[in-house]
Amino acid sequence: MSYAGTNVESPLQPNWEHFPHEADMGVRGIGPTKEAAFAGAALALTAVITDPAEVIPTQPVTVSCDAPDDELLLVDRLNALVYEMATRKVLFSRFEVHLNAHALQATAWGEPVEVARHRPAVEVKGATYTDLLVKQDQKGSWIAQCVVDV
Amino acid sequence: MDLSLLKQQSRFEWHIPPFGKMRVPGVIYANEMLIRDMDMKVYEQVTNVATLPGIVRASYAMPDAHWGYGFPIGGVAAFDPHVGGVVSAGGVGFDISCGVRLLRTGLTVDDLQPVKEQLAEALFHRVPAGVGSTGTLHLDRNDMDAMLAGGARWAIAKGYGLPIDLECIEERGCMAGAKPECVSDHAKKRQQDEMGTLGSGNHYLEVQQVVNVFATDAASVFDLHEGDIVVSVHCGSRGLGHQIGTEFLKRMAITAAGHKIELRDRELACAPINSEVGQEYLGAMRAAINCALANRQIITHLVRKTFADILPQASLSLLYDVSHNTCKVEEHLIDGNATSLFVHRKGATRAFGPGHPDLPPSLRTVGQPVLIGGTMGTASYVLAGTRDSMSLAFGSACHGAGRSMSRHQATRQWHGRDVVRELAARGILIRSPSFRGVAEEAPGAYKEVSEVVDAADRAKLARKVARLEPLVCVKG
DSSP states (O other): OOSEEEOTTOTTSOEEEEEEOSSSEEEEEEESSHHHHHHHHHHHHHHHHSOGGGSOOOEEEEEEEEOSSHHHHHHHHHHHHHHHHHHHTEEEEEEEEEEETTEEEEEEEEEEOOHHHHOOOOOOOEEOSTTOEEEEOTTSOEEEEEEEEO | OOGGGSEEEETTEEEEOOOTTOSSOEEEEOOHHHHHHSOHHHHHHHHHHTTSTTEEEEEEEEEEEEEEESEEEEEEEEEOGGGTOEEEHHHHOSSTTOEEEEEEEEEEHHHHGGGHHHHHHHHHHHSOOSTTOOOSOOOOHHHHHHHHHHHHHHHHHTTSSOGGGGGGBGGGGOOTTOOGGGSOHHHHHHHTTOTTOOOSTTOEEEEEEEEEESOHHHHHHHTOOTTEEEEEEEEOOHHHHHHHHHHHHHHHHHHTGGGTOOOSSGGGOEEETTSHHHHHHHHHHHHHHHHHHHHHHHHHHHHHHHHHHHOTTOOOEEEEEEESEEEEEEEEEETTEEEEEEEEEESOEEOOOTTOTTSOGGGTTTOOEEEEBOOTTSOEEEEEEOHHHHHHHSSEEOOBOOBSSOHHHHHHHOOHHHHHHHHHHTTOEEEOSOHHHHHHTOGGGBOOHHHHHHHHHHTTSEEEEEEEEEEEEEEO
């Protein structure tokens, strides 16, 4: 089981990692662009539930959202994925994100949950505003992160 | 937490005198060790809550308090609508009306032992648990609205349980003031196949044994005796509550400035009780309370059916059902005057004392059963509300052990398979679809529940009645 990684199928996919919270879990995406960091945070969200490498990205689901700022947009985006996972009973492992100001259009690819294969550890209730951050660091990398309630 | 920031009032009561924009003091009920172990975030969150408009008396933290969202988990705060008081989606949390119900079985350990494995398997297969699980019930739009308005009463009318169950559920099984029309289509869609499901995370279904009785008078009224087998169910309003929490948190965070509310943390998202968004949230949140009550009622029915198949001599009767993530209108004495307040309990249990008019007549002499969930390897407790609690923290007590370690740390420290094996060697059967989920919920990742319960007892928030130890645990 890993707590950080890069999608080996697609090296352009961003890095992701988890960071600790006393009761729940922090998800963080890191990438050369804001879009890549958003995609990385989504991959980290999947990794809260299962190993993303076990999820075959076959079925596409399109999501669009907008918000007053980048940070609220990140939470909206993750919550839209939580909603799609909950209602379609799917998991996602590949993400494409397009940002235009504070509007987002994204496609996520995944497959239906198979308990025996995916062994999902926990379901995510929602993304929160705790430790919420979207920013570019001094080296130019983008970071998109928040804590998710499980 | 840095003790030098607190003013000790007694061994179990610590104050944070108001500073900056705090309108009331902070009050933490715990012993010195529990407070030392609390994250500084709890201090920060208790003081932040104390800045909210219309807060009355104090911002409280229970002995199991830990770092939450905006409000600490284990936080209690009451707001007066007549002085600009607010209702906060962050103060209730995502899992609206998450709670615990306890069922007596009329069985003893000797009855259970020969069929324990069989019962564990049967409960695991009959009660849906974990990610992607669905119930057997599919609610169409009309059924959904009827469920959101009717709660456990709706479930019983549909054949899930007995009318007598309603007597021992908070609000008699149906939260008044629910407005299904304030619940979004998204929230309803998330719930349409999730009725009668446990969920995941810290939710569980346990078969437990009463191992100690501390207060014979209350235990006698609760009909609990050493050696009895009981069943405990811990879950909430599932996807519907999560979606309502998500949507109103955003709405309240965005509209706060328009209501001239300064949020020190976006998770404190709130709105004046008498505002449009405040009223719509209350209508939706009360509907989610009904969803949780109906959900636990359907699970109760599934548990009864399972026991009837394997132990037909069992008779499962409800001791009580408590919710620990809510905002409820209650009457409390403020400066000697009975005042209607909006009491937020986030990871805190209502603990009404003897004589309280909201208690069913059968329990009124000893106070409300306060059900404290422990871990799968330690114990749970039954306490009883006290008269003191009404003035200490608006009739509230702790709700569980409280985590002492992140999920991340827990999975580094334990392997789920080992946890299951070690507990089996101690006679505790764990059934779960995920070993990683078990590792994240390992008993060692939580505070010592006995310490928390002792602190609640010594602080007079509630008094200890019985200790329950797990024999079978179904985890999501």
